[in-house]
Amino acid sequence: MRTWPLSVALLSSCAALPAVHAWAAVGHEIIATIAQIHLPKPVLSLVCDILHPSLNLSDSPKDAAAPPCHLAPISTWADAIRTRPEYRYTAPMHYINSVDDAPPHSCQFPGPNGWMGRPTANILAALGNVTSVLRDYAKGERAVGDAEEALKFLVHWVGEMHQPLHLCGRDKGGNGVRVAWNGRVSNFHHVWDGLLIAQGVRLTPRNYTVPLSGSEGALVERHLRGAIYDPYIRRIMHEGLTDGGRFADESDAWLDCPAPSPDLQSSPSSQWTPRTPVGQALEHTLRALGVDIGLLAAPRLQALLDFNFSAALGLTTPAGTEKRWDDARMCPYAWARDVHALNCDAELPIWPHGLDAPGEHEGEESEVRGWHAVPYDVVEYGDESLMGGVVDVKQRETEEAMGLSEEGEDARTPRHPELLELDSPEYAGKLANRWVVERLLAMGGVRLAGVLTDILADVAGDVQT
Incomplete structure (x- = not known):
């Protein structure tokens, strides 16, 4: 893949926070905005003409510094249309699940028994399809209407690919697991789709409410729309993606496409057992x-x-299909494989051991890295007697550590002690300290910009590299 160094890119009315129900609207809009910041101006102009073919936005008289359009508003289009009869076939294209995936102990991607679903009905195959459509458009072989639809899907699906639970085969990507978030009942997938991002937005330091200055401000500020998450984007850009930032040493490599490696199969056992x-x-x-x-x-x-x-x-x-999804310029499987591996991360797995079934984590203490070991039957039936109770101090420490305590509010017993609380220093706090969510958002934005630039640069012309 032709890569566009970030160092080059970095030199060249307040909206209410949407309801967090989908890497909800906020997550997709943040990724789309980060991508837009990194797009060379000619490529962004072409993208806007594809998205709004009847408006000729790139030729419209306006402030020269302002972008012709914004990607954020179309970043959730693929969610909005998935229930329409003509688009229902796209529903399974927002995720991919491995039959053998069992985090946090074993991350199989795909594992011996391959993937759930049909070869063309998953996010990785779908990404290959829409990029192919855009390449055909760039060669003059597709109509702009085809490119418009493919582009809207691409913006959304690249974001989905960087939500680790969209790649997880256990319990429908966490949708089937109830947890607590700040004392309220939620499901594990919902926490990752939006609640962690909403928390990051709330806890962004107040100094990021002020526009960035200098060359950095000139690059970033014109792409912001006055949304409540603008300070969060400023922080990701300033502390993460600029020279000397957290991701400066690794971000250029995010666009690399390694040769697909052979799948690691389970070593044969001396005693044969059925595999299905x-x-x-x-x-x-x-x-x-x-x-x-x-x-x-x-x-x-x-x-x-x-x-x-x-x-x-x-x-x-079957396993091995993923080799057809990757090439030297676009490699959704290779990129997604590393995102999926975070579910079993040795230091802090995205899928917490606190959701282990009884006996899955034998030999270790009942509290693993501070998480309460909650058996599935407790989560399912709410039998608090099996939990042993959660002390009031833990809730108070959680609220204080995450800055969620209201003035004068006393410590209180959690409303759902039978569920694993994820709004805690041991889980959400560690994710925040490691910038796990912010890294995924930044990675999604950079890769989306890289793919679009690679496909459209020759058509757009005059792209500085």
Whole structure:
């Protein structure tokens, strides 16, 4: 992929915070804005003409410093239309799940049994499809209407790819797991789609409410729209992506496309076991009927137990398909693989051990890195007697550490002590200290800008590199 150094890019009425329900509207708009900041002006002008073909925005008389359009408003279009009959086929294209994925102990991407779903119905395949449409447009082989739709999907799906739970196969990416956030019931996926970002917006230092100055301000400020998250973007740009920032040494490499590596398969065991759920169920039935287990080594029976019915019916995608998704210029699988690995990060896994089922974390203390080990049956049925209670001090420390305590508010018992509290110093606090969310937002924006520049630079012309 042709890369555009960030160092070059960095030299060349207040809206209410939207309801956090989707890397909700705020997350997508932040990624789109960071991408827009990094787009060379000719490329941004072409992007605006594609998005608004009847308006000729790039030729309209206006402040020369102002961008012809903003990407943020179209960044959630793909969510808005996914329930329409003509777009329902795009619903599974916002995520990808591995059959064998089991974070935080084992991150399989994809693992021996491949992916859930059909080969073309996931986010990584979809990204390849829409970039192909845009490349055809750049060669004059597609109409602007095709490019407009592909561009809207691309802006959204690049953002989705940088939300780790959109790549997670366990419990539908966390949608099936209830947790607590500041004492309120939520689900794990919802925390990552928006609540962590909303917290980052709230806790951004007040000095970032003032516009950036100098060359940095000239680069950033014209792309901001007076949204409540503008200070957050200023902070990500100033502390993260400028020279000497947290990401300065790694951000150029975010656009690299390594050659896809072979999938790591489970090493063969000395004792064969069926690899598919259907095979495992059949083996259990044979054992219950008293069949000599030694017969399971017979080639025909072993083949039956190994036969992946889901894959045969098109319900799963075999491992190895991802090699067709990546090339030297666009590599969604390679990029997503590293994002997905954060679910099992050794220092702070995005999927907390506090959501382990009983016995999954044997040999360690019941509190892992400060998280309460909450068994699934507690989360499901709310049996507080199994939890042992959560002391009032923990809630007070959480509110004070995250700056959420209101003046004069007393410590109180959490409203849902049966659920794992994620708005805590041990979880949200550590994510904030490591800039995990901010890095993902910055990475998504930089990659979106890099892909668009790579595809459209030759058509846009006069792009300084």
